[in-house]
Amino acid sequence: MSGNRIESVNDFVVKFANVNGSGSASANELFAKAILRMGVPVSPRNIFPSNIQGLPTWYEVRVSEAGWLGRRGGIDMMVAMNPQTWDADVREVEPGGYLFYDSTKPLPPGALRSDITVIGMPVTAICNATYEDPRQRTLFKNIMVLGALSVLMDIDPTVIEKLFGEQYKGKERLLESNVRALHAGRGFAKDHLQPPHHAGIGLKVRRADAVGDKIFVEGNAAAALGCVYGGATVCAWYPITPSSSVAEAFASYCKKYRHDGATGQANYAIVQAEDEIASIGMVTGAGWNGARAFTATSGPGVSLMTEFIGLAYFAEIPVTIIDVQRGGPSTGMPTRTQQGDLISSAYASHGDTKHVMLLPQDPAECFEFSAAALDLADRLQTPVFVMTDLDIGMNQRLCKPFEWDEARAYDRGKVMSAEELEAGKDFGRYKDVDGDGIPWRTLPGTHPSKGSYFTRGTTRNAYAIYSEAGPDYLYNVQRLLKKFATAATLAPQPEVRAAAKKTRLGVIYFGSTAPAMDEALTALAAEGIHLDALRLKAFPFPNSVAEFIANHDHVFVVEQNRDAQMRTLLVNELEIDPAWLIKVLHFDGTPITARFITEAITKHVHALAVAPRRERIVS
Amino acid sequence: MTFIAKPKLHHPTLTRNKVGYTRRDYEGKVSTLCAGCGHDSISAAIIQACWEMDIQPHRVAKLSGIGCSSKTPDYFLGASHGFNTVHGRMPSVLTGAALANRELLYLGVSGDGDSASIGIGQFAHAMRRGVRMVYIVENNGVYGLTKGQFSATADKGSKSKKGVVNPDNPVDLIGLALQLGATYVARGFSGDKAQLVPLIKGAIGHGGAAFIDVISPCVAFNNHAGSTRSYDYVRDHNEAVARIDFIDLAAELQAAPAPGEVLELPQADGSTMRLRKLHEGYDATDRRAAMNLVHQLAAEGEIATGLLYVDPQAVDLHAALNTVAKPLNTLGAAELCPGAEALSRINAGLR
Numbered sequence: 001m002s003g004n005r006i007e008s009v010n011d012f013v014v015k016f017a018n019v020n021g022s023g024s025a026s027a028n029e030l031f032a033k034a035i036l037r038m039g040v041p042v043s044p045r046n047i048f049p050s051n052i053q054g055l056p057t058w059y060e061v062r063v064s065e066a067g068w069l070g071r072r073g074g075i076d077m078m079v080a081m082n083p084q085t086w087d088a089d090v091r092e093v094e095p096g097g098y099l100f101y102d103s104t105k106p107l108p109p110g111a112l113r114s115d116i117t118v119i120g121m122p123v124t125a126i127c128n129a130t131y132e133d134p135r136q137r138t139l140f141k142n143i144m145v146l147g148a149l150s151v152l153m154d155i156d157p158t159v160i161e162k163l164f165g166e167q168y169k170g171k172e173r174l175l176e177s178n179v180r181a182l183h184a185g186r187g188f189a190k191d192h193l194q195p196p197h198h199a200g201i202g203l204k205v206r207r208a209d210a211v212g213d214k215i216f217v218e219g220n221a222a223a224a225l226g227c228v229y230g231g232a233t234v235c236a237w238y239p240i241t242p243s244s245s246v247a248e249a250f251a252s253y254c255k256k257y258r259h260d261g262a263t264g265q266a267n268y269a270i271v272q273a274e275d276e277i278a279s280i281g282m283v284t285g286a287g288w289n290g291a292r293a294f295t296a297t298s299g300p301g302v303s304l305m306t307e308f309i310g311l312a313y314f315a316e317i318p319v320t321i322i323d324v325q326r327g328g329p330s331t332g333m334p335t336r337t338q339q340g341d342l343i344s345s346a347y348a349s350h351g352d353t354k355h356v357m358l359l360p361q362d363p364a365e366c367f368e369f370s371a372a373a374l375d376l377a378d379r380l381q382t383p384v385f386v387m388t389d390l391d392i393g394m395n396q397r398l399c400k401p402f403e404w405d406e407a408r409a410y411d412r413g414k415v416m417s418a419e420e421l422e423a424g425k426d427f428g429r430y431k432d433v434d435g436d437g438i439p440w441r442t443l444p445g446t447h448p449s450k451g452s453y454f455t456r457g458t459t460r461n462a463y464a465i466y467s468e469a470g471p472d473y474l475y476n477v478q479r480l481l482k483k484f485a486t487a488a489t490l491a492p493q494p495e496v497r498a499a500a501k502k503t504r505l506g507v508i509y510f511g512s513t514a515p516a517m518d519e520a521l522t523a524l525a526a527e528g529i530h531l532d533a534l535r536l537k538a539f540p541f542p543n544s545v546a547e548f549i550a551n552h553d554h555v556f557v558v559e560q561n562r563d564a565q566m567r568t569l570l571v572n573e574l575e576i577d578p579a580w581l582i583k584v585l586h587f588d589g590t591p592i593t594a595r596f597i598t599e600a601i602t603k604h605v606h607a608l609a610v611a612p613r614r615e616r617i618v619s
Numbered sequence: 620m621t622f623i624a625k626p627k628l629h630h631p632t633l634t635r636n637k638v639g640y641t642r643r644d645y646e647g648k649v650s651t652l653c654a655g656c657g658h659d660s661i662s663a664a665i666i667q668a669c670w671e672m673d674i675q676p677h678r679v680a681k682l683s684g685i686g687c688s689s690k691t692p693d694y695f696l697g698a699s700h701g702f703n704t705v706h707g708r709m710p711s712v713l714t715g716a717a718l719a720n721r722e723l724l725y726l727g728v729s730g731d732g733d734s735a736s737i738g739i740g741q742f743a744h745a746m747r748r749g750v751r752m753v754y755i756v757e758n759n760g761v762y763g764l765t766k767g768q769f770s771a772t773a774d775k776g777s778k779s780k781k782g783v784v785n786p787d788n789p790v791d792l793i794g795l796a797l798q799l800g801a802t803y804v805a806r807g808f809s810g811d812k813a814q815l816v817p818l819i820k821g822a823i824g825h826g827g828a829a830f831i832d833v834i835s836p837c838v839a840f841n842n843h844a845g846s847t848r849s850y851d852y853v854r855d856h857n858e859a860v861a862r863i864d865f866i867d868l869a870a871e872l873q874a875a876p877a878p879g880e881v882l883e884l885p886q887a888d889g890s891t892m893r894l895r896k897l898h899e900g901y902d903a904t905d906r907r908a909a910m911n912l913v914h915q916l917a918a919e920g921e922i923a924t925g926l927l928y929v930d931p932q933a934v935d936l937h938a939a940l941n942t943v944a945k946p947l948n949t950l951g952a953a954e955l956c957p958g959a960e961a962l963s964r965i966n967a968g969l970r
Binding site: 280401405 | 698703708710716740958959
């Protein structure tokens, strides 16, 4: 290999191909964090199977001083440690790229490509010679590779040592053995993988100042912390990938921050329920009884919960659901990402139902929106979804630090007190007294003789008395629509960014598409394609979304599902002519890339240039 | 007619209990169930028990699922909040409500379709978690609202009103509750209020998951010859094993019973339950003995009733979760929000 080697500083993609359960995850994370500590943004992504041990798993790290955090597509260097996936892994490397592999056993020459640089290191042989314990032989393999990579890429070893120090605080023996393995790897690389012995690689990390005060965290942990700060006291859940770590992180944050100093007792209750139906049932019961409660789940869980979601909608009970979306339908792709639950969540349950959804773009917003969801659920007395996904939820993402305003008070909504009841305030549980469609409620046990009512899924009059009379039913369901309109004004508002030049093109996107979209907008602008961009933060849509669409001739809707679910919601809720909204859809289970968006939009724009847009029919 | 108002005029000489309420204060709306329905007798027993136990009606939360039995919470304790949830899912809603506020009395009313068929999973898990509640199944072996289909508790070989013989084995909720760790397990009969009221009172005073299976004949669809849930059949096959004399909340024994006949059971909250043995050699605090006796009597074609098992020192889900004494729904930001300073430390740990 000579000539067209990829040469890049602080801008490349490395992918680690491993076997799951082999201890590679922590070494991979160290690699990403070391680069981050050198001031260079990284965005790692776990690509993993639904399995505990023995199947292929990958860790893709994008290094980008420019701060692009979306998945780029294409691999500049493959660290191929898994023979099972060898052929596909080798094929994936970009021409001019690099392949690092364990050369303990010689590979047939045909197995390698001539257009890439190959770096062999007999990792297994070195480990077997250094360690007796089979477990250490496996674990330290990963650290030795990290050592070699640090030499090849100019990653500062003292940064890695510092990370070891933080990780193994108080476990000096482990710390020391890790440092030793790191330097063993570095020693081999210096002696064998650098000139004059070897050409080395062209991918380098150089200290920069592009990270600032940003934090590096998984969306699921952020959402859990948002629930802690937002005042959730009841969490009922059932394990399901990719959402389980929300409840687990909630438990560990609660353990630290939610025990009474004097008694040691818990200011929270977490129940691992028998299924998703029971989870949402418990959340509904707790919400009915005035506790802030949430569940975390994924698409199949939402499917199971739909009956209860309808009850909570109609009986008007605060419920917060964190839906970490994965690939559907059915069991689908449980360990891959998608934005596939939009319609099933927005309209969950039978009859006419509509639900509020918040659409966080990163962990910072997972934190913010989870806390906001608890407020909104109480204010609106209805289910509120936080629609995150596997890409945000289970990957560490660089984002702005969490913020909390000390002056912020929980919005517990319209709860009538014993004093108000005693003073003779009229209580009609389902009566719209404030004109916003939101009625007042009372909590069980409030007053000896006033304010009790019977909650039911059947229809009733404004005073909660069972009634199937048409006018009573209409009053209720039309008031619910009014409440939904109120929700559009209370939920986070969309973020609009104007293009550098005046344009008739717009793009609407949301959630985990954001980082790829940011990058694509820049790339498109460089090609002369300018788009105004609107990032949705919630459903229902406020008027500004309809205005944005009306102000553009063509609006792309970029999303990660097959059926253009967000576009359907836009068409349906805003009564938009479907021809106005152009689908840009990515749904193979991998996170959407800037390359994909740029290519799709460019193609459409070129097609639009030759074919005039179908005129909208104005009635 | 969907709603019948009851007259509010009360007789001035009605007896008041210790908390100042008359029995009428524990009533609800007029029942819309069939005349003679066993469920109405159970509602009357609940009213009686709550009045006698000096429970303030508004400190009770009554929850139910779907079905005839689940309609009944509207017919008692009109000053309590009620929640008619979804079919078979009352236990989870009750669990969540109980987590939110540990100070109220949670009364779950369900039926055999609701608890033994669609809701058998939630029934089982609420029992094993030890949610503090009074869980009453109004068991008639039949789906009434949908006009007489067999339920999962109908005995094998019993005959429906239309003459169909049930080919399936019955679900025994008592057996399940015992096996799953319920700490108060009783069976009553809606036709025997003298037995049922003390059973409900015992459940109200209990510190954990209390389950009462009440055989409650369906006069419309399951009260004929060949049914094993008819008034006549249950009266002929009722074998009471232990009777609760009374629950003494004052923790002071008023009368000295004859030794050997009555068991005095101090409960976790300091009160005392007195249990009169009706079956020779039967120990209602022995879970295994209870399981054996229930099965033995069933094999003999008898229905064991009375208090079958009690763990007088039972604790509940809140104890297992070590939650604060204050109801969770009363906690504010001061107790719940770690604050901006803690957050900046969390941020620092994520760099």
